[in-house]
Amino acid sequence: MALLEIKNLTLFIDAGDETVKALEKVNLTLNEGEIRALVGESGSGKTLIVRAILGAIPDNWSIKADRITYQGKSLLDMSGEQRRQIMRREIAVVFQEPASALDPSVKIKEQIKESIPDEFITKAWPWKQNKQREELTVNLLHRVGIKNHKRYMECYPHEIPTDISQKIMxxxxxxxxxxxxxxxxxxxxxxxxxKTQILRLLLKFNETKKLAILFVSHDLLAITSMAHSMTVLYCGQTVESGKVKSLLKRPLHPYTKALLDSAPSFQVSLPPKSKLVTLEGTIPTLQHLPTGCRLGPRCPNARKECVMVPVPRNIQDHLYSCHFPLHLPKNTKHKVYKEVKL
Incomplete structure (x- = not known):
């Protein structure tokens, strides 16, 4: 059973005059001990998926999904209090801007102490409880690589460097x-x-604690160095998903190939001072989505069939949504694909 499973997630945003689909039929699974990367251009919907998992959505947003489950339990059917308990103990988030996530009016020591669950405090007397919280706080700082804890515990967030703030988060x-x-x-x-230090830290906890990580990032080099699997988003839709090694060796969707080609690290034969490969155009706005395949207007392989929405298909746990996939084995025909039932 997957730790986290999202099936056909669609997110609607009421924009006043009209309702737009910010996410459409997004699928994602995260297993125990797995590191799954979530990639795509800015505006693809990565952070929206995170907010849907957390339940942090405004009143003008609405969610429709076959299921969003954690350990087989539906997050959508839970009360607000039940969901907060899971987010407090079972699912943690590290945001991209620690300065905005930390309370500027509270010292670092107090913020970390507050994040420690009461269940972890075993001492009976209040003064012993406070001492135990401080000991656990120091231990947490040491675990994330902050050895000189005395220097930062009495500081406010604006008084410490960004990299230390991220470790504190x-x-x-x-x-x-x-x-x-x-x-x-x-x-x-x-x-x-x-960056290397942070990635090694996350890998360490993944290996020693079997911590499952959903890694949202634009950094393809970092992703390929640590992630086991990858889900590629474009304009609110899942276009390809599979093992990182498989996607690097044989990307089936033109958008995935364009992302990889845009990173010089994956082009060993790229001559010095040559132009980087780019995908023409920009990601469309939610109010003006193209008909059929959303990549169609930018896709170099687009044909008249692309005005129809592509059917998601699966080849050996490598999922993709494209009428004309790339790098298919010569003996493979469309009719032998296993279609994903949505």
Whole structure:
């Protein structure tokens, strides 16, 4: 059984004069101990999926899905309090901007202490409880690589560097020993050394604690170095999903290939000072979505059949949604594909 499973998630946004589909029939699974990357251009809907999982949606948003389950239990059928309990203990989130996620008026020590669940405090007397919380706080800072804890515990968020703030956010997220960690573009803008340190930290917890990680990022090089599987989004739809090695070796969807081609790290034979490969055009607005395949107006392989919505298909756990997939084996025909029933 998957830890987290999303089936046919559609998210509607009431824009006043009309209702638009920000997400449409998105599918995603996350198993125990798995690191799944969620990739796509800005505006593809990655953060919207995270907010749908957390239940952090405004009043003018509405969700329709076959299921959104955690350990087989429907998150959609839970009360607000039941869902908050799961988010407090079982599913943790690290946001991309720690400065905006931390309380600017409270010292770091107090914020970390508050994130430690009461169940972890075993001391009977109040003064002993406070001491135990401080000990656990120091231990959490050490676990995320902050050895000089005294320097930062008495600081306010604006007084510490961004990379330390990000580690503190990770410490707070891991305080409840969750089963799932959602890292929402948590390494954006970081220098290379700091980014590498954060990624190694996440890998360490994945390997030692079997922590499942949903890694939302634009950084394809970081994704391919740590993720086991990858889901590619375009304009609110899942266009391809599978093992990272499979997608790198044989991307079936033109958009996935375009993403990989745009990263110089994946083009060993790229001559110096040559132009990078880009996909012409921009991602369409939600108010002006194209008919059929949403990549159609930008796709170099588009044909007249692309005005129809492509049927999701599956080849050896490699899912894609395209009328004319790339890199198919020569002996493979469309009729032998196993269609995914939505």
């Amino acid at each position: 990770i410490a707070m997220a891991l305080a409840s020993e969750p089963k799932i960690l959602i890292a929402d573009d948590s390494t954006r803008g970081m220098e290379s050394a700091t």
